[in-house]
Amino acid sequence: MNLFINATVFTGDEWLTGASVRINNGRIAEVTAAELPVDAISSSESVVDLNGDYLIPGLVDLQLYGGSNLFLNDIPASETVRHIYNSHVKNGTTTLLPTIHSTSLAIMQQSMAAVAVVRNENPLGVPGIHIEGPYFNPVKRGAHSMAYVRTPAEGELETLFSTNADVIRILTLAPEILTPEQLEKIKTLKHTNTLLSLGHSNATYQQAMAAFNEGIPLATHLYNAMRGFESREPGVVGAVFDHPSVRASIIADSYHSNPTSVRIAYRLLGERLFLISDALFANPPRPDFTLEQFVVHYEPDPNGPGRYVNNEGNLAGSAITLIDCVRIAVEQAGIPLTSALRMASVIPAEIISLGDQLGRIQAGYVANLVRLDQSLNVKGVWTLGKQIH
The missing domain is CATH 2.30.40.10 (Urease, subunit C, domain 1)
Structure with missing residues (x-):
């Protein structure tokens, strides 16, 4: 004791x-x-x-890709998942969803199987996987490889959800690029554990609101890789702000979102906003990484934690852990510590239906x-x- x-x-x-x-x-x-x-x-x-x-309480990160050296897309194996967990847990992230970016169906399945193994070993540490893509709008693909961003091929969804479907806790997609039949098929085939999240989307305000009203409860990394807010077209960002219940993740690393933008989102969304690290690598950040067309470089910053960019200059993920997001949210965005900690523990634990076991000290x-x-x-x-x- x-x-x-x-x-x-x-x-x-x-x-x-x-x-x-x-x-x-x-x-x-x-x-x-x-x-x-x-x-x-x-x-x-x-x-x-x-x-x-x-x-x-231990922090809960619902989106990150790698540990100190290994990257799940590159080596979709249980050893990678354990490495990711061990890299982040020493920074206070005691529950996480290893995340893969847009890739082949085979890599998706291998990653799901690898996470399933570690979930069985450590169910409250690694309760599942976040699959980010590949069903994205190419216009908002960001650093995701154009070679993999796509609509589902014939039979692909049936295969994806045929094995280890319950390990998918979040699936990020752009609903406007799917036919109504494809979107309905995803909702029908997916496990009840799986939450759909709108992201990498060029949806209009009306399209995004319809998606939220019809069963998509989350939005992935607010502001980034989504149609922004404009006076004549409020876009996805406007829909997130205007919807009564959708919850949105945000990357508070000072690069993906200016601290002022984080503060504005917090004022508008309150408890509907939560923090993610979006970390490619951390502790210490790996200087560069190449996986087929996915080529990224770490850019150090004397005034911040640094960031990853691809050869096109697009942001490609962070080099931080979730406690860094909490610190930046408090020190730079002016969010109260109580709220920042809830955004990194209580709220994400509730989102993945573990709020009765994780995220609180009681x-x-x-x-x-x-x-x-x-x-x-x-x-x-x-x-x-x-x-x-």
């Missing part, structure tokens, strides 16, 4: 100062909002004195915990109550 004392605990809803958190069998057994008397501490407990540091929840100092630097990480960093 572990016992954390003298902690500034973020429960997911509120802050508790000088609090204690007791862990038993990988779960949170008790949260006490006051200093424990000495006789309340068992000699069998391992006591961790946080000396006032923050103790927050009795009964999984003991995925992160220690931060006052500058939001990670000082310790525990998964299932065991310290891993």
Whole structure:
């Protein structure tokens, strides 16, 4: 058993100062909002004195592609998935969806199978995969390879959803490039675990609103690779802002979205906005990467975390982890720390239907915990109550 004392605990809803958190069998057994008397501490407990540091729920990242060195599209194997998890967990991301960008059906299936293996080993750490593409609008493909961006071939959807369909937690697509029959087929064949997300889309406001109203509950990386807001055509961005319930991810790395744009989105969307890292590589970022036509280079930045661009100069992913997004959201976008942490824990956990186990520090929840100092630097990480960093 572990016992954390003298902690500034973020429960997911509120802050508790000088609090204690007791862990038993990988779960949170008790949260006490006051200093424990000495006789309340068992000699069998391992006591961790946080000396006032923050103790927050483990972060939940629903979109990232690689770890320190390996990239799922390149090596769609269980070893890659484990590497991705181990690379990000030391930065406080204790639950994640490994993501693949537009690729062949074969690589999609191999990636799904690889994630399924690790999901069985670590169901709350890697609960599934995010398939980003390939059913995109070529006009908004961004850094995705034109060789793979496409509409589904005959029989492709049946094959895609024939095996390991339940491992797909998010499928990002552009609904306007699909026929009504294709879109309906996706909705029919997909597992109930799978959420559709509108992204890499040139849909009009009317098309996007129709898609949201007809069963697409998410939008992928707000502002990026989607038709922007204009006075005469509000576009996808306008539809996200105007819809009453759709939730949108955002990359708060200061490159994909200016911090002011992040702040505006937060003011408009509130709890409907959540953070993703969109990380290609992290810890430390790999300098360059080539996979067929997908060629990217890391551009360092003395004033920021740096970014990846392709040979066309298009942004191709970030070089950060989710805690960096939290820090940038707070320090540069002016979002309250409570809200930024919810956008990286409570909200994404709820989106993938794990909000009853992850994203909060309260009795009964999984003991995925992160220690931060006052500058939001990670000082310790525990998964299932065991310290891993």
